[in-house]
Amino acid sequence: MIKSELILRIAAQNPHLYERDVEAVMNAILGRISDALVAGDRVELRGFGAFTVKARAARAGRNPKTGEAVPVGDKLVPAFKTGKTMQARLNAPEASALAEIEATAHRLLRRS
Template sequence: MIRSELVAAVAEMHPHLSHKDAERVVATVFESIVQALADGRRVELRGFGAFSTRDRDARIGRNPRTGEQVEVDAKRVPHFKAGKELRERLNPGG
């Protein structure tokens, strides 16, 4: 599912919202998650999962085109852990 399909699903599920309002809802949710992660906070959506960040150390990488070694800076990367209900819906009976 892509973002436009998500907006369409929200608009369909809530007919009192215009398409533009549904876009604002989706954008606000995404922006809130991104801002919380940027601030170093964790975002937990019960039954769905939790978004957090992980630190990656600096390392020596390799340019795949030339084979040349390059330095890769330390960075924070997003991480998602699926919640119990999501895992159970993906793997019923198991």
């Protein structure tokens, strides 16, 4: 799922909200998460996961075209670790996951 699809789904589930408002809220949330990571902070969404920044050490890379060694400097990279609730949902037996998907689809069809 991409951001625009997520915005459309949220707007469809909440007919009292305009799509442009959902997009503005989504951009505000993602922007705030980005700002916090740039500042070196950790962002934790209980039940979902935590975003952090990790440091990668400098290393020797390779130019894939020539095979020549190329120095790659140290850098900061974003990292995500799932929360316990999300991990449990991902590892739930397939039957219960399928039942949850079917229930969600049924609710969405009822609203239409």
